[in-house]
Amino acid sequence: MKSREDRKNNPFEERKKFCPFSQQNSPKINYKDIRLLSRYISEKGKITPSRITNVSSKKQKELSNAIKRARFLALMSYTQKNS
Amino acid sequence: MNKFEAVVLLSPDLSSTNIQEQEDSFKKLLTNSEGALHASEDWGLRDLSYNIKNNKKAFYKFYQIEIEGNKIQDMKKILTQNEKILRYLFIKVKNHEDLPTKLLKE
Numbered sequence: 001m002k003s004r005e006d007r008k009n010n011p012f013e014e015r016k017k018f019c020p021f022s023q024q025n026s027p028k029i030n031y032k033d034i035r036l037l038s039r040y041i042s043e044k045g046k047i048t049p050s051r052i053t054n055v056s057s058k059k060q061k062e063l064s065n066a067i068k069r070a071r072f073l074a075l076m077s078y079t080q081k082n083s
Numbered sequence: 084m085n086k087f088e089a090v091v092l093l094s095p096d097l098s099s100t101n102i103q104e105q106e107d108s109f110k111k112l113l114t115n116s117e118g119a120l121h122a123s124e125d126w127g128l129r130d131l132s133y134n135i136k137n138n139k140k141a142f143y144k145f146y147q148i149e150i151e152g153n154k155i156q157d158m159k160k161i162l163t164q165n166e167k168i169l170r171y172l173f174i175k176v177k178n179h180e181d182l183p184t185k186l187l188k189e
Contacts, residue, residue, distance in 0.1 A: 030180075030184075030185060031174075032184050032185050032186045033185040033186070034186070035185075036185075069172065069174070071132075072170070072172060073090055073092070073143075073170065073172055074092070074131035074132050074133060074135060074141070074170075075129075075132065075186075076132055077132035077133055078132075078133065079133075
C-alpha cells in the first residue's frame with residue numbers, strides 16, 4: 001500500500017484536473033467573445049480536444065458550437081489562429 | 084414570444100445613408116412580422132477573417148429581438164433576397180445579455 005508521503009513527491013502524480021468553465025466564477029461561453037474562444041483553438045485554427053484542455057464534455061459542446069458560430073460570422077478564421 | 088439575437092453583415096461598399104436605409108428596412112421588416120426590437124448595437128466596419136463574396140471587410144449589425152418562432156422563416160426569406168446583406172444569423176437565446184457585448188469592450 002503506497003503511503004501518502006512517498007506518493008506525493010512522485011513525478012507522475014496526476015495533477016488535479018478541473019474544468020475551467022465549471023468553477024464558481026468561470027467565464028461564460030459566448031460566440032462573440034473571440035478572445036476567450038481563440039484560447040481553445042490550435043495554431044491551425046482547429047478546436048483543441050477536451051482531453052488536452054480538461055474541459056467537461058457539456059462545456060466542450062457549448063465551446064465548439066460557439067466557435068463554429070464565430071467562424072460562420074467571419075469573426076474567427078477556419079484555417080489559422082489569429083486572423 | 085421567443086428571444087433571438089440577430090447578427091447581420093452588410094457589404095462594405097455601402098455609404099452611410101445606405102446603411103441607415105438597411106437598418107430601417109430591417110426594423111420595418113421586424114415590425115410587420117410582429118416582432119419587437121429589444122436593443123441593437125453597431126460593431127462597425129470590421130475586417131473579415133476570410134473573404135465573403137470577395138469582400139475583405141463588412142459592416143456588422145447586432146440586434147436583440149423578440150418574435151414568434153414561426154415568423155422567423157419569412158424574415159429569413161426576405162433577408163436572403165436582399166443582396167446587400169452578405170450574411171445573417173439568428174440565434175435563439177433564453178434571455179438577452181446586457182449591452183455592450185464582449186466584442187465591443189475589446
